[in-house]
Amino acid sequence: MEKIIIAALAANNTIGFEGKIPWHSAEELRYFRNTTYGYPVIMGRKTFESIGKPLDGRQNIVISKREVQNSASDDIMVFNSLEKAYMFCRENLKADRVFIIGGGNIFNQAIKDADLMFISRIKNSFTGDVFFPQISENDWNIQTIKNYNDFDLITYIRNTDIK
Numbered sequence: 001m002e003k004i005i006i007a008a009l010a011a012n013n014t015i016g017f018e019g020k021i022p023w024h025s026a027e028e029l030r031y032f033r034n035t036t037y038g039y040p041v042i043m044g045r046k047t048f049e050s051i052g053k054p055l056d057g058r059q060n061i062v063i064s065k066r067e068v069q070n071s072a073s074d075d076i077m078v079f080n081s082l083e084k085a086y087m088f089c090r091e092n093l094k095a096d097r098v099f100i101i102g103g104g105n106i107f108n109q110a111i112k113d114a115d116l117m118f119i120s121r122i123k124n125s126f127t128g129d130v131f132f133p134q135i136s137e138n139d140w141n142i143q144t145i146k147n148y149n150d151f152d153l154i155t156y157i158r159n160t161d162i163k
Contacts, residue, residue, distance in 0.1 A: 001086070001089060001090050001095055001096060001097060001098060002096065002097040002098070002115045002116060003086065003097075003098055003100065003110065003113060003114045003115050003116075004097055004098065004099050004100065004114060004115065004116045004117070004118060005099075005100045005107060005110055005111065005114045005116070005117040005118070005119075006032065006035060006036060006099045006100070006101055006117075006118045006120075007101070007102060007107060007117070007118075007119055007120070007132055008021070008025070008028050008032070008119075008120040008122060008151065009119065009120070009121060009122065009131075009132045010022070010023065010122045010124060010125050010126045010128065011121065011122065011123065011124060011125045012125040012126070012128070012131075013128075013131045013132045013134075014125070014126045014127070014128025014130070014131055014132075015102065015103065015104060015107075015128065015130050015131060015132050016050075016102075016103060016104070016128060016129065016130035017126065017127055017128045017129050017130070018129065019046065019049075019050050020050060022126040022127060022128060023122055023124070023126055025122065025150040025151065027148055027149055027150045027151070028120050028122070028148070028150055028151050031120065031148070031153065032101075032120070033055075035099075035118065036055070036058055036099045036101070037057045037058060038057060038058065039058060039059075039095065039097055039098060039099055040058065040059040040060075040061055040089045040093055040095050040098045040099070041055055041058045041059070041060055041061065041098075041099045041100075041101045042061045042062075042063065042082065042085050042089075042098060042099070042100045042101065042106065042110075043060070043061070043062060043063070043100075043101045043102055043103070043106060044062070044063050044064065044102065044103045044105055044106040045062055045063070045064035045066060046103055047101065047102040047103040047106070048060065048062045048076075054075040054076050056075075058075075059075060059077065059089075059093060060075050060076045060077070061076075061077045061078075061079065061085045061088065061089070062076060062077070062078045062079075063078075063079055063080070063081065063082055063085060063106055064078055064079075064080065065080050082100075082106065082109050082110060085098075086098065100114065103130055104130040104131060104132070104133075107132055107133055108133050111133050111135075114158065115157070115158055116143075116155065116156065116157055116158070117135070117140065117154075117155070117156040118153065118154075118155055119132075119135075119153070119154045119155075119156065120148075120151040120152075120153055121151055121152045121153075121154055122150065122151050123150060123151060123152070135156065138159065139158060139159055140156040140157070140158060140159055141156065141157055141158075141159050142154055142155070142156060143155040143156065143157045
């Protein structure tokens, strides 16, 4: 099962400010929806609560050690660890890929074992209080870059070379 981080981040690595995304890009949201539709999406509790409802057409999986608001739905599963969420996707959903969609704490955990990253690099900087982890050139290679009006989509693949 491929584990894919999908994230939009500002030029200064900001991914959030006061519980919200500090920009709006219909173009990037459309890319996100089209890419993740039909696949499980894994997110932290704060990300889920900031979205406010399950993302349609996707199994929503929330990582939390606390109770999750608005989680009484067939489209939402709650686990207390990323590993348990991966196991559920592999064994119960038979998923061939899963998308990790945030927030900062979940990205920090997932970047250690993700296979791919789809990073939408927004073309401006924004004030933030949550940031994407540093992308190590030792661990990741750029596979493709595609330019859009509002962002550049950079696809990273894990470096499997042994150094």
